[in-house]
Amino acid sequence: MREHELDIPAPEKWGEGLVSVAAAEPLEIDVRLESVHEGILVSGTVDATATGVCGRCLTDITEPVEVEFQELFAYPGDEANDFEVQDDHVDLENLVRDAIVLSLPFQPVCQPDCLGLDPVTGEKLTESAGDTEQTPVDPRWAALQQYTPDDGDALRAASKTEKS
Numbered sequence: 001m002r003e004h005e006l007d008i009p010a011p012e013k014w015g016e017g018l019v020s021v022a023a024a025e026p027l028e029i030d031v032r033l034e035s036v037h038e039g040i041l042v043s044g045t046v047d048a049t050a051t052g053v054c055g056r057c058l059t060d061i062t063e064p065v066e067v068e069f070q071e072l073f074a075y076p077g078d079e080a081n082d083f084e085v086q087d088d089h090v091d092l093e094n095l096v097r098d099a100i101v102l103s104l105p106f107q108p109v110c111q112p113d114c115l116g117l118d119p120v121t122g123e124k125l126t127e128s129a130g131d132t133e134q135t136p137v138d139p140r141w142a143a144l145q146q147y148t149p150d151d152g153d154a155l156r157a158a159s160k161t162e163k164s
Contacts (some may be wrong), residue, residue: 001032001033001034002032003031003032004033005029006028007028007029008027009026010027010048013120015050015100018053018108019053019063019104019105020050021049021050021051021065021100021104025104026048026049027046027048029044029092029096030044030045031043031044036048036129038074040090041070041071041072041073042069042071042073043069044069044070045066045068046099047064047110048100049063050062050104052108053108054109055107055108056110057110057115057116057124059110059124061109061110065100065104067100067103069096069099071083081136088090
């Protein structure tokens, strides 16, 4: 068994959504390599920093990424395997990349209660913004604004007298 601590830059940009780990971003990898009958069992953690934009308000965000991984690198043999020991070495790049990319959020947010952008002004909404402004009424329904509860009572009363 061997344990290693590696500090290496990301070889390329990892991730294609709203957040990603940039090329040359430092990766801190703690890895443990164990010899087993079938090959080499690799387990560890990787720490990195993902950057991107909030999925609701488009504010720039930076968030830490910490991922655990474990994979068996099999000795070359008859069976095809995605992870194989080659010349007594294991290539961790695909394993670490897959672990990081799969852990990135699909819809990242700058804060859990982010309200997003105002559809009219395009500015970031705050909690008080919804109280002060009224949403515009669809012009197809504008005529109903003149209808009041008193009108409904009058219509019901008129309907009852017609039936009698």
